[in-house]
Structures are given as structure tokens and as C-alpha cells.
Amino acid sequence: MPGPTEDLFADDALQQPSGREQIGDESYVLRGYALPWIDRLLPELRRVLAQSPFRRMVTPGGFTMSAALSSCGALGWTTDTSGYRYSPLDPRSQQPWPRMPQALRQLAAEAAADAGFADFAPDACLINRYVPGAKMSLHQDKNERHFGAPVVSVSLGLPAIFLFGGHERSDKTQKVSLFHGDVVVWGGVDRLRFHGVMPIKEGVHGVMGPQRINLTFRTAG
Numbered sequence: 685m686p687g688p689t690e691d692l693f694a695d696d697a698l699q700q701p702s703g704r705e706q707i708g709d710e711s712y713v714l715r716g717y718a719l720p721w722i723d724r725l726l727p728e729l730r731r732v733l734a735q736s737p738f739r740r741m742v743t744p745g746g747f748t749m750s751a752a753l754s755s756c757g758a759l760g761w762t763t764d765t766s767g768y769r770y771s772p773l774d775p776r777s778q779q780p781w782p783r784m785p786q787a788l789r790q791l792a793a794e795a796a797a798d799a800g801f802a803d804f805a806p807d808a809c810l811i812n813r814y815v816p817g818a819k820m821s822l823h824q825d826k827n828e829r830h831f832g833a834p835v836v837s838v839s840l841g842l843p844a845i846f847l848f849g850g851h852e853r854s855d856k857t858q859k860v861s862l863f864h865g866d867v868v869v870w871g872g873v874d875r876l877r878f879h880g881v882m883p884i885k886e887g888v889h890g891v892m893g894p895q896r897i898n899l900t901f902r903t904a905g
């Protein structure tokens with residue numbers, strides 16, 4: 685029978701940090717920010733994914749990404765051997781991407797405002813699914829038309845180590861642990877900083893199962 689201390693540490697929520705952590709001049713981790721939204725968010729996410737299911741895309745260099753992707757909103761980020769771009773159509777169905785649910789849009793706008801970016805109006809929500817072992821290499825988000833709006837990134841499910849670098853690929857990276865419900869916002873002078881995700885460790889999350897889902901909101905058009 686575990687003692688009281690073990691019981692305490694068996695509870696995920698009690699181990700999770702809370703509050704706002706600054707990771708750059710204009711970059712913040714909002715710990716647990718999305719938790720109160722989860723019950724509204726998950727059914728909407730299921731509807732989006734029924735219409736535009738996850739698929740693994742190929743990079744211009746011919747590599748299949750380990751994360752599987754989908755999107756909602758007016759524009760969806762896609763990649764194939766001819767390049768990275770935003771498209772109004774899901775390349776799989778040639779139909780518009782599912783509309784961005786109001787709960788997702790509102791969560792992103794409120795998180796951006798709390799991090800100092802008022803009036804965030806995302807038109808693209810990229811949905812990344814990582815199974816254990818999947819990762820995202822260091823990259824800059826620069827397929828958007830302008831860089832005035834921040835990036836808002838919501839983590840769900842298995843924990844991840846987010847790599848937050850500088851403006852050069854070779855710059856030192858900070859390792860930021862992200863948990864279910866955490867939101868990262870970066871913009872302004874930090875908008876083009878390199879970032880990525882280390883391979884996800886094996887595990888099963890109590891709500892999301894054996895996966896991590898990340899929602900990344902941007903103003904792309």
C-alpha cells in the first residue's frame with residue numbers, strides 16, 4: 685500500500701507547475717491555461733478530425749514527418765515535395781479545412797491577450813499528433829504572410845520537451861517541459877525564434893491516451 689507521500693505524487697495535477705513563466709522577452713508558458721477549456725475543446729476537436737483526419741506529410745526533402753497533421757480554419761499548413769505552404773483546401777479531400785471552432789479561437793485569443801498580445805485573430809490552427817518517438821525538428825514558423833501576430837501553442841496529452849532556440853539554428857536551446865493544458869505564446873521580437881519538440885517518451889495519458897496533441901494557432905493570411 686503506498687504511503688501518503690507516494691499518493692500525493694501519483695496525482696499528475698499536483699506535480700504540474702502553475703502560473704506564467706517567461707521564456708523570452710515576449711514569450712511565455714501559461715501553465716495549465718487550457719485545463720478549464722478541455723471539456724469544450726475535445727468534442728470540437730473530434731468533429732474537426734472526423735472531417736480532416738490526421739495524416740503524415742512529406743517534407744520538400746522527401747522525408748515523412750513523424751508527427752501526423754491536420755488543420756482547421758480558413759488556412760491549413762501543408763507540406764509535400766514541392767514545398768511548405770498554407771492552403772485553403774485540405775489536399776486529401778480538396779475541400780476547405782473544417783471551420784475553426786469558436787472555443788478554440790477564443791482560447792487562443794485569451795491566451796495571447798494574457799501574454800500581452802491583444803486582438804489575436806488566428807485564421808489557421810495546425811493540429812499535430814505525436815505518438816511516442818515522434819518529434820519535430822528545430823524550425824522557424826515563417827510561411828505566414830506577416831509576423832506581427834504571435835504563435836499560440838496548446839499542449840494536450842503526454843508531456844513533451846519543447847526546445848526554444850534563438851534566431852539562428854545553431855543558437856543554444858532552452859528545454860521547456862510541457863504538460864497537458866499548458867499554452868506557450870511567443871511573438872514580437874521572439875516571433876521567428878527556432879523551436880522544436882524532442883521525441884515523445886512512451887506513456888499513456890489519463891485523458892488523451894498514448895499520444896500528445898498540439899494545437900498551434902497563427903495568423904497566416
Ligand SMILES: O=C(O)CCC(=O)C(=O)O
Nearest residue numbers: 810812820880881898900
Ligand atoms: O508541438 C509543439 O509543441 C510545437 C509544434 C510546432 O513547432 C509547430 O507546429 O510549428
